Amino acid sequence: MTENSNEKNTRTAFGVKILSSQHKEIRHLKRHEDAPSIHGNKFWGSSYLLMDFLQNNPPAEGYKVLELGCGWGLAGIHCAKFYQSNVIAVDADGAVFPYLQLHAKHNDVTIETWEQRFEDIDPQQLADIDMIIASDVCFWDELAEALYQLIKRACKAGVSRIVVTDPERPPFFDLANRCMDEFYGELFQWDVDEPRRASGCLLLIENA
Numbered sequence: 001m002t003e004n005s006n007e008k009n010t011r012t013a014f015g016v017k018i019l020s021s022q023h024k025e026i027r028h029l030k031r032h033e034d035a036p037s038i039h040g041n042k043f044w045g046s047s048y049l050l051m052d053f054l055q056n057n058p059p060a061e062g063y064k065v066l067e068l069g070c071g072w073g074l075a076g077i078h079c080a081k082f083y084q085s086n087v088i089a090v091d092a093d094g095a096v097f098p099y100l101q102l103h104a105k106h107n108d109v110t111i112e113t114w115e116q117r118f119e120d121i122d123p124q125q126l127a128d129i130d131m132i133i134a135s136d137v138c139f140w141d142e143l144a145e146a147l148y149q150l151i152k153r154a155c156k157a158g159v160s161r162i163v164v165t166d167p168e169r170p171p172f173f174d175l176a177n178r179c180m181d182e183f184y185g186e187l188f189q190w191d192v193d194e195p196r197r198a199s200g201c202l203l204l205i206e207n208a
């Protein structure tokens with residue numbers, strides 16, 4: 001799943017090129033841009049769980065994919081690169097986008113971004129979305145409620161698949177339990193060993 005790249009301070013994970021914190025372009029951003037302030041300051045382990053799921057359950061080519069709480073956007077970049085997805089990456093914190101766009105550039109993909117809170121994504125924006133993905137976005141109680149309401153809007157709007165991974169934080173289980181009751185969601189234990197060990201849970205909603 002992972003390999004060291006010949007290029008200095010880079011590696012690949014699930015086929016996506018990742019720049020390390022020592023890479024000169026990351027160091028440049030850290031010096032010249034605002035720092036992300038809602039934990040979107042790196043790639044989190046749950047994004048590896050999400051890419052592992054996607055690799056084993058690839059979306060149809062050309063799907064319109066919304067990545068919620070994208071941070072640096074690794075899973076969305078994976079979708080754009082390998083499944084030709086049209087990806088929109090959403091985050092409340094605009095400071096994450098320079099890091100996302102830097103990685104998009106290095107992976108030769110284009111990602112649209114929306115600086116928006118979960119609470120403010122409306123049904124019209126969800127109308128032509130095929131799949132929603134998210135990793136490690138449910139870490140406060142109020143996020144569980146905001147995400148539940150967003151998933152409810154998404155199911156109503158006809159989004160066909162929703163996948164959320166998490167390192168098993170309590171608010172995520174609140175969200176997952178509600179989604180299993182209301183939207184026939186399924187909860188799976190999910191682990192990966194490479195490129196680093198990550199474990200957690202995966203919530204899958206098939207809204208067909």
Ligand SMILES: C[S@@+](CC[C@H](N)C(=O)[O-])C[C@H]1O[C@@H](n2cnc3c(N)ncnc32)[C@H](O)[C@@H]1O
Nearest residue numbers: 038040043044047069070071092093117118135
């Ligand atoms: C722990 S990071 C995870 C980032 C990325 N998904 C990953 O796995 O590497 C959580 C992300 O959710 C974003 N976020 C937190 N609350 C949000 C909200 N209410 N609406 C939209 N994004 C939010 C943060 O800015 C941050 O980028």
